[in-house]
Amino acid sequence: MIIIKLGGSVITDKKRENRARKKVIDRLVQEIKRSKKKIILVHGAGSFGHIHAKEYKLDRGFKSSDQLKGFHITHSSVRILNQIVMNSLYNHGMFSVSLPPISFVEMSNRKLKYIDLRCFEESISIGLTPVTFGDVVFDDKLGFSICSGDVLVLNLSRYFKPEKVILVIDEDGIFDKDPKRCKDAKLLREIKYDDLPTAEKSLYTDVTGGMGGKIEVIREIAKEDIDVLVVNGNKRDRLFGSLIGKREKGTHVIGG
Template identity: 40%
Template structure:
């Protein structure tokens, strides 16, 4: 079995980032259509939390050490339930386009230690793929042996699943056209990096100046995980999920505006 692609549906794409608990239905439905139209048979989908997960994780300080407070314990459940609600919307959108999906919440298959991955149970993903189902997972709050609980981001799941399943490609959909050395939302003259090696991307990490209220590390952490995937010999595409057709082109291996981080071979 060869996995054809692992795709991240960015939280900033499928939700209204500045409006808590609101789905960007137009973007989500279109991305589901593009995945379906690609006709890829072995694909894994990961989605971010956007306005469902990040504000709650920050509000309840879920990336900090467990204090035992009733508020933090309540926040654990509230945040997880919010992510389940978003996941249900993603599953519905994919199902309407004919995909047979298998929801896999990370709370049930992953644990962390001091915020870093400690263990991950991959067999459900392999079983689902062998049954011609599309596994769908997401960034979530999980148990942490040192802190009590921590957030496992969709970007970390992308990295770990890619390294284990060895897909032909990994694709991140975000809300800009790809990788820049500055935030194009604030610097419209900055140039898009269309293709790069890991050796070329790594020096840029310390120079990135993106503004972020992301509870999971933002663009820098995303690129660190993208480089980990590329170091495993897998091509990584970063494309704008808000622009029609770009995910489809990346899935089909067609020329697309975005950034390609070439797998190390």
């Protein structure tokens, strides 16, 4: 079994509120279907979640009742994106079940406190593809906080020990510097997990928001002796190739 994370910046237009990239979603789902692999699917929230979560400062936890509106609208928007992904899976004959993290995850001061993955096991045992996503969840210290898709991927990996993990992002992989700022940035093609740049060392990981945290998550997964492939979801067939074991352009983080 393979765990796939479809990044929010691939499946949504991050600059425009609630704009799904439906053609990209359909192509990626079709690549998954074609590979015939058993998978667990995790997706990001992209502009369906981040814009509202930021507006209502949901990442700071529950401070005022004004935020309840933000909680409702964030959760509701992410569900709309999830429904688009679910419909695409259905249209490709991949019958699936949506498992929102709010009912199986609890955080404590922004750290995962508790996760119950039985419903994933049960889905897999009858042949349904489990699907989850980054969203707002309850937090026993803060009232609520954000559980990212990356945190879900890490915990699913620890529990299910997948054959590999594939992170589908909007870059060719992990670079030694920020490729959006530095022309001489080099793609790290193959790297042992303990050679990954750290958030402290690398300017790149500091300025691109998600990448710092993402690298920490990759390191944690690879520590479990699981290979992590980071590939560009905007390039046709890189996900497909990675699923069937072809060496695609991207970053291959060697676990162990």
